[in-house]
Amino acid sequence: MFGKLDLMQLQQLWWVVVSLVGSLFLFLTFVQGGQTLVTSVAKTDLEKSLIINSIGRKWELTFTTLVLFGGALFAAFPLFYATSFGGAYWVWIAILFTFVVQAVSFEFRKKPGNLLGPSTYEHFLFLNGSVGILLIGAAVGTFFTGSLFQLDDYNLVMWQHPLRGLEAAFNPFNLALGFFLVFLARSLGAMYLINNIDFRLEMMRDFDKRIRKAAFGNLLAGLPFLLFVLLKLAYMDGFALDPASGNVQIESGKYLHNLKAMPAASAFLALGLILVVIGVFSCRFSRTKASIWFGGLGAVLVGLAIFFTAGFNNTPFYPSAFDLNSSLSIYNASSSRYTLTAMSYIALAVPFVLGYIAYFWHLMDREKLSTGEVSDFNTKETY
C-alpha cells in the first residue's frame, strides 16, 4: 500500500500527518484556555471546581497530542527535531516546564498535604495556559520568520543567538501569533465549558452567561493579533526552496503566493476562521451547547492552513535567516523512505484511535458535569 509511494510522496504525506496532529493540538488547547479562565470567569469556589473538573477530564488528551506531535516530528523529520530542540533550547525548555507543572496540578490541587497549597497549583495551570501557549505560538511563528542557526557538514546545529530560541518571542509576528493562540484557546475553552457543564440550575445562569461572554470577548481580544498575523503573512518576505538546486532564497510575498498556489490551504484558512466566528457568535448569542464543535473544527482547519503554508509549495518549514541553505524543508529533514513507509502503516491506527476517543468522549459526556458531582464530599475522584 505505502510501499508504492516514492520518497517525496511519503515526505508530503508525513507533513500532512504532522500538520493534522499539530492542528488537533490547537483545538485541544481549549484545556489550556480553560485553565486561564479560572481566575477571570469563576467567582466562587464551586465555579472554579466546575471549570477545573470539566477540563481536568480532558487535559491528558491535549498533553498526549503534544507528545505525539513531538514523537511524529522525531520519527518523520528527525533533523528538525535535532535542530530545533537542540538549537532553540530555552524556548522549548520553557514550554516543557509549563507542561510539567500542569501535569500534576489537576491531581494535586485540592489534595490535603499537597505542600504548595491550592493556589500555587492554580498558578501553574494559568502559567501553562498563558506562557506555555504564547511560547508555542512564538515557536510556530519561526516557521515563517526563520531562526538564526547554521548546520555543519554533519548536521550539527550551531545556534547563533544567545537566547537560544527565546528570541523568537521578541519578534512582533511570532508574538502576535502567540497572543492570538492564547485568546483562541480561551475562547475555545469557554465554548468547551458551555458544552460540558450542566447549567440547568437557576444558580448557574449567571455563570453560563459569563462563560458565553468570555468566548466572545476573547476572540475579540485576539482579533487585532490575528489581523496583524494575516496581513504580515501576506506581505512579508518568505523563504523559498528551489527544488532543482535545493538552494533557499528570500522571496517577497512568498506566503501569499503559497496560499494562492494551494487553494486547499486558503480554503481551510477562510473556512476555519468562519467556523470559529460561527462558534463564538452562536455561543454568545444563542443557547446552543454545540459551539465548540464549530470552533474546534475551525481551529483544526486554521492549523492545517498554517502548517501547509509553512511546509508545502517548495517552502522550507524551518528556515534559517542566518544561513539560508541550512534551512530545513520536508525534503532534507525527513527520515528515510523505509522508515516513512513503516511509520505510515503505524499511522493507519490513527483513525481507529480518533474513533475510540470520540466514542468514549461521547459516553462520558452524555451527562453533563453537575454541581453535585464536584461538591460531593463522598467521592474523592474530583479535582
Add this chain to the structure above:
Amino acid sequence: MDQLNLTMVNWARAQFALTAMYHWLFVPLTLGLSFLLAFFETLYVKTGKEEWKRITRFWMLLFAINFAIGVATGIILEFQFGTNWSNYSWMVGDIFGAPLAAEGIFAFFLEATFFAVMFFGWERVSKKTHLFATWMVAIGSNLSALWILVANAWMQYPVGMNFNPAKARFEMANFWEVLFSPVAISKFTHATTSSFQLASLFVVGISAWFLLKKRHQNMAKKSIIVASVFGLLSSAFVIFTGDEAAYTNARVQPMKLAAFEGLYDGEAGAGLVAAGIINSKKKPGDNQDPFLFEVKFPGLLSLLANRETGSFVPGINDLVYGNKEHNIMGVSEKIANGKIAIELLSQYKKALKENNPARAEKALANFNNYKEYLGFGYLASPEEATPPVALTFYSFHIMVILGTLFPIIFLLFLFYALKGSIIQKRWLLRLGLFSIPLAYVASQAGWIVAEVGRQPWTIQNLLPVSVARSNLTPGTVQTTFFLFLVLFTILLIAEIRIMLKQIQIGPDFSGMPEDD
C-alpha cells in the same frame, strides 16, 4: 575533545540520569498497580460484591496520584533527546523516532482516554465498560513500556539498520528486527515483571501497615492475597527474564557483564560474586586485586553467561587490551580502525561536495571496510571503553539480592494470609512495610546496571556520549539540571505527602458493614 565539551556532556548525562530516575520512581507502580486494579475490579464485577469495588477505588486513588507525577516527569524525557542529545537525535532519529511515535499512537492515547473513564466513569458508564477501561489503562501503560524499551534495547544492541554515509546517519532497514530484537524482548519482560513485583510489594506493604494499625483488616487481607499471588508469579518471570538478560548481555554487551561482575581477567569456569567489596583504586591493566573482599559461587558466571559452567567469560582487560587466544580484538586496534573510518568518511563527503564521483566511490569502498569501528574512532583511550565498575557492580548485586528476597516475602505473606494467622505475624507485617522502599531501590538499581553499564556509549559500539551531545554550553545544561532537580524534588515531596495522607485517611467503606 576539549574540556568544555566534556563538562557539557557530563552535565547532560547527569540531567538524563536525574530525569530518568525520577520518572522511573513512578512508572513501575503505574505498570503493576494498573493490573492489580484490573484484578480487583474484575473480582468486583464477577462477584458483584461492593467490597471489591471499594477496594478497587482505594487503590485507584493512590494510582491516580502516582500517575499524574509520572506523566509530568515523562514529557521531559521525550524532548530531552532533542534538547540535550541533538546529534544523537539526528544520527539515529530514523530508527529511534519510530518507536517513540508508535508509543504515542498505540499507548499514550489508550492511557489518556481510559484513565478518564476509569477515574471519573464509575457513575457514567456501565459496569462492564468501566472494567474494560481499567483493563485498557493497564494494557496501555504496559504497551508504552514496550515501545520505549524497544527504543532503549536498540541503543544497547543496534540491529535492523544500515549506515548512510552520504547523510552520515543510521537508517532503519528492518522494523521487525528492531521490534523483536532479543534484547528488546528480555528488556521488556524484565522491566515490566519487576515493576509488577514493585507494585505488589506496594500493595502488600501498605496493607501490612493497615493490619499493624488494626484498621480495614478485611480489605488489607484481601489485597495481600491478590497482590502476593501476582507478585509471586511475577517473581518467577523476573528470575527467568533476568537470567535471559544476562545471557544476551554476554553476547551483545560483554563489557557490561564484566563490569557488573567486577571481572577484570577473563577465565573459563568463571565464578559469580555473591558478595564483595570493589577495590576502588583498581584500573584496567594494573596488577591490583579488583576486590578487597569477595565470596564467589564457582563456575556460576560462566553458566549464567554462556549456559556452560566451564566456558570462557571475557573480563575487562580482555575486552580493553584484546585476547588473541579467544579472538577478541582490543580497543586500541578498534580506535585505530575507527579513526581511519572517520577520515575516510570525511574524504567521501568532501569528494561528494566537490562533485568527484570517482574519488567518492573509492573512499566509500574503503570506508565500508572500517565502518563498524566508526564509533571507536571518537574514544580518546582504550580505557575509556570501560564503564564505571564499582557503581555497576554494586547496583547489579543489590538488584539481584533484593530480587531474590522479594519472592520469599510474597510466599510468606501468601502462606500466612491463607492460613489466617497473618495478623499475629507482626515481624512479617513490618518486613512487608519496609520492603516498599527496597522495591524502589531494586528497580532503580536495575536501570543503573543497564545504563551506567553501557557507558561510554549512547549506542553500543557506534556512538559514544561525547558525540551524541547538543552544542550547548556547560552552564546551560547545568541550569536546566538544577531546574529539574529542584522542581522534581518539590513535586516528589508533595506526591509522597499526598500519598501518605490518603493512605492514612484510608479506604471509604461508608454505608457498608464495618469491614474488620
